[in-house]
Amino acid sequence: xxxxxxxxxxxxxxxxxxxxxxxxxxxxxxxxxxxxxxxxxxxxxxxxxxxxxxxxxxxxxxxxxxxxxxxxxxxxxxxxxxxxxxxxxxxxxxxxxxxxxxxxxxxxxxxxxxxxxxxxxxx
Numbered sequence: 001x002x003x004x005x006x007x008x009x010x011x012x013x014x015x016x017x018x019x020x021x022x023x024x025x026x027x028x029x030x031x032x033x034x035x036x037x038x039x040x041x042x043x044x045x046x047x048x049x050x051x052x053x054x055x056x057x058x059x060x061x062x063x064x065x066x067x068x069x070x071x072x073x074x075x076x077x078x079x080x081x082x083x084x085x086x087x088x089x090x091x092x093x094x095x096x097x098x099x100x101x102x103x104x105x106x107x108x109x110x111x112x113x114x115x116x117x118x119x120x121x122x123x
Contacts, residue, residue, distance in 0.1 A: 002043065002112040003085050003093035008077040009105035011050050028101035036085060041096065044084040051078035077105055084112075 017025070036042035058066045083100070087093040090109065097107040 001087060001089065001093075003087050003090075004108075004110045004112060005083040005085060005093070005097050005100060006108040006110060007080045007082060007100070007105065008108065009080040010076050011052065011078050011080075013104055014050065014080065025101060032100055033083075035099070036083065036096065041085045041087060042083065043086055045082070047081035048079060080105070 033042065033045055036045075054069075056068050058068065060066055083096075085093065085096055087096065090111070093109050093111075097109050100107055
């Protein structure tokens with residue numbers, strides 16, 4: 001089953017990292033990514049720019065939309081990146097999430113929904 005490991009971090013913490021701290025975190029994530037890849041579990045990994053660079057499209061009544069700067073959620077922690085993994089079950093996905101390097105923040109483990117009508121569209 002596919003799971004998203006969603007990385008949430010306080011952007012003010014990320015902005016304050018020194019070059020050394022940023023390099024240390026990147027090195028730790030490179031090691032973690034290699035471990036997932038070597039185990040045949042890694043499907044995708046991406047880092048996101050700071051939440052201040054986000055644009056949100058809000059659904060409105062009658063099909064209208066409204067676009068605003070920044071993320072929709074008004075929380076201290078923002079989505080910073082994700083790993084998409086293939087795990088046998090939730091227990092295995094949690095084991096991988098616990099191994100992920102963290103600098104504060106949290107890792108949300110969420111199963112992907114099966115959408116049969118989309119199979120084959122991206123291949």
